[in-house]
Amino acid sequence: MDRRLLLLGLLHQQEMHGYQLFEFIERDLSYCSDIKKPTAYYLLNKMAQDGWMIEEQTQEGNRPPRKVYRLTPLGEENYLRLLRENLAQHTSPRFHDDIGLAFLDSLTPEEARSLLERRRQAVAEALNAVQDVPVHRGSQQLVIEHQLRYLRAELDWLDEVLFRLSEKSHPTTKSS
Amino acid sequence: MDRRLLLLGLLHQQEMHGYQLFEFIERDLSYCSDIKKPTAYYLLNKMAQDGWMIEEQTQEGNRPPRKVYRLTPLGEENYLRLLRENLAQHTSPRFHDDIGLAFLDSLTPEEARSLLERRRQAVAEALNAVQDVPVHRGSQQLVIEHQLRYLRAELDWLDEVLFRLSEKSHPTTKSS
DNA sequence: GGGCGCATGTAATGAGTTACATGATTGA
DNA sequence: TCAATCATGTAACTCATTACATGCGCCC
Numbered sequence: 001m002d003r004r005l006l007l008l009g010l011l012h013q014q015e016m017h018g019y020q021l022f023e024f025i026e027r028d029l030s031y032c033s034d035i036k037k038p039t040a041y042y043l044l045n046k047m048a049q050d051g052w053m054i055e056e057q058t059q060e061g062n063r064p065p066r067k068v069y070r071l072t073p074l075g076e077e078n079y080l081r082l083l084r085e086n087l088a089q090h091t092s093p094r095f096h097d098d099i100g101l102a103f104l105d106s107l108t109p110e111e112a113r114s115l116l117e118r119r120r121q122a123v124a125e126a127l128n129a130v131q132d133v134p135v136h137r138g139s140q141q142l143v144i145e146h147q148l149r150y151l152r153a154e155l156d157w158l159d160e161v162l163f164r165l166s167e168k169s170h171p172t173t174k175s176s
Numbered sequence: 177m178d179r180r181l182l183l184l185g186l187l188h189q190q191e192m193h194g195y196q197l198f199e200f201i202e203r204d205l206s207y208c209s210d211i212k213k214p215t216a217y218y219l220l221n222k223m224a225q226d227g228w229m230i231e232e233q234t235q236e237g238n239r240p241p242r243k244v245y246r247l248t249p250l251g252e253e254n255y256l257r258l259l260r261e262n263l264a265q266h267t268s269p270r271f272h273d274d275i276g277l278a279f280l281d282s283l284t285p286e287e288a289r290s291l292l293e294r295r296r297q298a299v300a301e302a303l304n305a306v307q308d309v310p311v312h313r314g315s316q317q318l319v320i321e322h323q324l325r326y327l328r329a330e331l332d333w334l335d336e337v338l339f340r341l342s343e344k345s346h347p348t349t350k351s352s
Numbered sequence: 353g354g355g356c357g358c359a360t361g362t363a364a365t366g367a368g369t370t371a372c373a374t375g376a377t378t379g380a
Numbered sequence: 381t382c383a384a385t386c387a388t389g390t391a392a393c394t395c396a397t398t399a400c401a402t403g404c405g406c407c408c
């Protein structure tokens with residue numbers, strides 16, 4: 001239902017056609033969703049069939065025809081329902097990266113460290129990328145800030161793990 | 177491939193049968209993976225066919241027969257390959273919860289606050305649950321600690337958002 | 353004797369992806 | 381003229397899930 005909520009939320013702000021919606025999501029909301037084009041088109045058709053929105057065919061000059069979507073009252077109702085559900089709940093994401101962490105002691109501390117340094121590098125790059133993202137409109141900016149917080153916490157965590165590994169690989173270096 | 181890595185990692189530590197593996201994952205590694213029973217059985221069969229592990233039928237008394245899995249050298253090789261790949265990379269999880277955040281300003285600050293208070297409650301409960309988890313063996317404990325860090329960061333973040341909302345709903349209260 | 357636990361599966365379903373199809377316009 | 385952009389889709393496929401099937405033993 002998340003993907004529906006995403007589309008509904010954007011159409012609540014402003015009517016759009018499918019291509020436009022998809023481009024907006026890819027450019028501005030890539031941290032929220034990795035929805036693909038066929039999925040977006042499919043959901044739009046589905047929700048139009050269900051009476052959540054109406055399609056309007058438009059055409060500018062000889063450009064390809066567009067289907068512009070506008071929420072119906074039923075659509076607005078469902079939008080608010082899904083939004084309230086989403087906000088009230090917490091769903092812990094699965095960190096696939098944790099599976100490797102769980103088996104870290106299959107490797108020597110040295111190798112574990114060098115691999116996790118690579119991971120650290122990747123996280124740092126992701127963080128830089130998010131820091132460079134231009135400020136978003138209204139509460140969409142919250143998503144960016146959340147991402148920043150998350151990535152900073154990841155970096156801190158990785159540094160902690162790397163520190164512990166460095167103590168393991170130099171066991172002779174004892175703190176006084 | 178993550179789920180394969182999970183199964184391989186456990187079998188690398190100790191040979192087990194399917195039921196046993198699944199129970200272990202559910203009890204001790206529920207933060208890593210939400211793999212379901214049929215998926216686990218399917219993957220075990222698949223990897224056995226591919227020569228990554230061998231099945232051995234065993235039976236105790238009149239109990240249901242078991243299929244015990246043990247890694248082959250090929251399986252060990254693939255285990256280490258997947259483990260190294262996993263450790264070196266970072267894959268940002270999708271936070272479905274962020275979709276609601278992006279559209280927070282569709283609601284009044286008051287309603288947004290009360291809904292996010294509910295979310296905060298859910299996060300706090302999850303945090304308590306993780307804090308009560310008994311210490312895990314070796315690097316499996318890292319997963320628990322990572323989860324703790326993540327949930328604490330989430331709580332901090334929610335408190336920040338809630339604070340901003342409280343400022344919006346009492347705009348007369350200006351700081352000197 | 354009735355339900356739960358052990359132990360392994362099959363079949364149907366679903367959600368979403370990839371790859372492909374179409375056809376006009378714009379720009380190098 | 382060749383590729384890219386605009387704009388919408390269909391078809392096949394993958395991966396994983398849910399629901400169901402089986403059958404014995406154990407415990408209350």
